[in-house]
Amino acid sequence: MDSKIFAILVIISLVTVIPTAYAQVTIADKANQKLVEVRIDSEGNVHVIHVIDNANTPKQVDLIPGTVSNILVTDEQGDEKQLSIIGDNNAVLIMPSNEDSILQYxxxxxxxxxxxxxxxxxxYLESTTFVLPEEVDLLFANERPVFLDDKKGIACHGCQMLLEYSINESRSYENVKWEDKEFQVEIRNQKGIDKFIFDQPSKSIAFEIFGEEFNLTNTSIMEHMFG
Known part of the structure; x- marks a missing residue:
């Protein structure tokens, strides 16, 4: 996907995510995670929450890769609990408990x-929920568009994903006629577009963004539109 522009047609795509293995230091059995939630704000700040099932032996929770800070483990009432850090903030050892533990960082x-x-x-090889900034109603997962509509985010099972999104981009709408059908093309970017052209013989769309030319042709989206 071109990094300078979101070119969107109103088509809903399903994303299949295939996880791959990655190495982690292990000193205890893996914890059962009831929830992994990643909250992203409009400035790109990330807050992570893990809800860990209760257990009568210590359990290990691998942390999402990145620069981790402000690690905190509490019980369901919000009272702080003891924890042990594994490696360079790579994982956390959760102590035995009769109730669920909540890990945040x-x-x-x-x-x-x-x-x-x-x-x-x-x-991250756990099912993960992403809560995006409220301004985001469209994202790309592995270069495929996902429309959020009234939802706050998406769930990724696996989870290996190239996540891309933009905030408060300009939107332009153009109508395209093909045979007896009419399609609406939505183009999003930060600058707006000019000189929108649809060429029927080649089934291609062209437009300019402040002097830069862009063309859409022979893509899966175009095939969906024109068959």
């Missing part, structure tokens, strides 16, 4: 912003 140096596109190459 801040995560830095994981999201980058280039040309107003926020990107995170995410890998």
């Amino acid at each position: 801040e995560l830095d140096n994981v999201i980058t912003e280039i040309d107003s596109i926020w990107t995170w190459d995410f890998l």
Whole structure:
């Protein structure tokens, strides 16, 4: 996907995520995680929450890769609990408990912003819920568009995903006619577009963004539109 522009057609795509193995130091059995939630604010700050099932032996929770800080473990009432850090903030050892434990921390140096596109190459081998900034209604998961509508985020099972999104981008709408059908093309970027052209013989769309030309042709989206 071009890093300078979101070119969107109103098509809902499903994302299949295939996890790959990665190495971690292990000193205890893996904890059963009821929830892994990643909350991202509009400045790209990341707060992570793990809800850990109760257990009568110490359990290990691997942390999401990144620069981890402010690690805190509490019980369900919010009272702080004892913990042990494994490695260089790579994992946490949760002590035995008769109730669930809640692990929280801040995560830095994981999201980058280039040309107003926020990107995170995410890998964590647990089902993970992402809560995006409220301004985001569209994101890309592995370069496929996912429309949030009224939802606050997405769930990723696995989870290996290239996450990309933009905030408060300009939106342009153009109508395209093909045979007896009419399609609406939505183009998002930070600058707006000019000189929108649809060429029927080649089934291609072209437009300019302040002198830069962009073309859409022979893509899966175009195939969906025109068959």
